[in-house]
Amino acid sequence: MDAPNKLPPGQPVTESGEKLPDPPPEFSQPPDPTDIESREAFEQLRRRYLLGRFWLSAKGFWGRNGAPLAWVLSGGLLLLIVVNLCIQYGINVWNRHIFDALEKKDSATVFHLIAIFVPLAAGSIALSVALVYARMTIQRRWRAWLNTAVVDRWLTSGRYYQLNLVSGDHKNPEFRIADDLRVATDAPVDFAAGVTSAFLSATTFIVVLWTIGGALTLTIGGSTVTVPGFLVIAAVLYAAVASTAMLWIGKNFVVVSEDKNQAEAEYRYALTRIRENGESIALLGGEDEERAGIDRSFGSVLRQWARICGQHMRTTIVSQGSSVIAPAIPILLAAPKYLDGSMTLGQVMQAASAFTIVQSAFGWLVDNYPRLAEWTAGARRIASLMVSLDALERAESGEGTGRIERGETEYALRLNDLSVTLDDGTAVVNEAEVAIEPGERVLVAGESGTGKSTLVRAIAGLWPWGDGSVEFQKNGRVFMLPQKPYVPAGTLRRAVTYPAPAEDWDEQQVGEALEKVGLGHLKERIEEEAPWDQTLSGGEKQRLAFARLLLHQPDIIVLDEATSALDPPSQDAIMTLINQELKQATVVSVAHRPELEAFHSRKIILERRKDGARLVSDIDLIKRPGRRRLINRWLRRPPPRREATGQANDKRQRA
Secondary structure, rough: OOOOOOOOOOOOOOOOOOOOOOOOOHHHOOOOOOOOOHHHHHHHHHHHHHHHHHHHHHHHHHHHOOOHHHHHHHHHHHHHHHHHHHHHHHHHHHHHHHHHHHHHOOOOHHHHHHHHHHHHHHHHHHHHHHHHHHHHHHHHHHHHHHHHHHHHHHHHHHHHHHOOOOOOOOOHHHHHHHHHHHHHHHHHHHHHHHHHHHHHHHHHHHHHHHHHHHHHEEOOOEEEEEEEEEHHHHHHHHHHHHHHHHHOOOOOOHHHHHHHHHHHHHHHHHHHHHOOOOHHHHOOOOOHHHHHHHHHHHHHHHHHHHHHHHHHHHHHHHHHHHHHHHOOOHHHHHHHHHHOOOHHHHHHHHHHHHHHHHHHOOOOHHHHHHHHHHHHHHHHHHHHHHHHHHHHHHHHOOOOEEEEEEEEOOOEEEEEEEEEEEEOOOOOEEEEEEEEOOOOOEEEEOOOOOOOOHHHHHHHOOOOOOEEEEEEOOOEEEEEEOOOOOOOOOOOHHHHHHOHHHHHHHHHHHHHHHHHHOHHHHHHHHOOOOOOHOOOOOOHHHHHHHHHHHHHOOOOEEEEOOOOOOHHHHHHHHHHHHHHHOOEEEEEOOOOOHHHHHHHOOEEEEEEOOOOEEEEEEEEEOOOOOOOOOOOOHOOOOOHHHHHHHHHHHHHHOO
């Protein structure tokens, strides 16, 4: 089972816009793994909390921020259930009269009842169709409303990315949104309709059974025993036995369903990973290793399906046995009264029909327990994702963990006493102060693992944990180029103009941008839809990303190893192009290649320390009088690193 979520204090907002209360303190305290009772108590608490968390959001569909027609559709469904019950009662009464007429061989009454049956049957069919429409419309609209709310929270502030960086029970969020959310909204509507119909049916036809069956008088050992409402008592006792048996047999159904869903999600993720990384796997010849991984994942799926198959087999014993035995019980019980003439054949058949309906109503749990377990598993999985989003929202509010502030400055970019930490508070980059003027080209260098890419994520706003602030010039447009550019599905034109709409630039402008970055051979395919993410090489994807720069013309450009797939001559050509085409733009580059220094005016070096990496030197690559210098608290102290910086400058001047 996944590790439990660790939630910092705070009050995030649910998908329905309501304030979410803090979880119970025990929820954030994992139990002792050696204490079985503690583990079981924790799991019960966790499951209750997750179901409650799901309903806090899901019930918003009927709230003031919910769907306008939610209550209208719900009221219409209830009305249809009541009308359908009336039709059902009419058919039950019709059964009595038709069998009484057949017993008396009254042909006129039989033909009359046949004529009455036609509108009853037509009405029943029409109402059943209307019930399906009303029920599935509520399910569709509820799923759409909740899906929109969850996806909005998931995509806000880069949380879809941040979930990869934090601990918690939120694996495979795409599967939870697509599949678990569907189950979590489909089943409750079916359950609500089923429970309402079962309650009304049981109430109505218990009265029918009590009225028709009356009392059963038995002679036992010379004594006479009268059992009032014997058919009702038999129906209740039988339903109680069947339901108790189902609950006992299927007590592990929920846990097995959760494990099965998780195994399915992980198997789908393994297959998706192969598709997304097909080129690398094929070039390395990793098919055998990937096949072994798929087999392990699919083996887990098969084991979970074997467990759930066993659960279904056990519950089928009860459900199938009930469907076979239940119809015969009322006939056998009513047989003595029919034989002594106190009940007519029509009354026996009406009682049998009513008994079946009552038994079906009481046995609703027997028939739906497997699906109830499936819903519980799905609701908890989508709630686990909600809980992780709650934790990120708490982090964004700055409660419990430090939060990097974002603001404006007269510089192009300023890092003001910036510290970048993990979500647990561990420092990655510590006390960085940098002021970058508009138009500067700054190279950030350092050993692998010093936190350069983390610093870039913090600048981009993707990494929220830390302290201090990141400030940009007012109305400055920032554009990030990662090492692996994203290429969306669709036409090449859409890939080049992303994230803006393809229609913002005409075909000629897109073609010119491709030509400048060395992708002129693709100009004739601008409007072609193809799997460009798989078709383009790594170097071509990086060139395409620079073509985006030429179209978007941003004020601040952040490059994170954005030329790593290019050979040195191509890299030089691209960087020269950027310096010529985007002269006014501020460029911050993270890279290892020393030859990139020629295209930057300034070099900042990160060095790993025990308490987090620090900016230890600020080197002029091109003399620019009057430029603001890096201000670093560490550098204001008199460490020997200043000498290292001076030596680096002396070496550069001698070179």
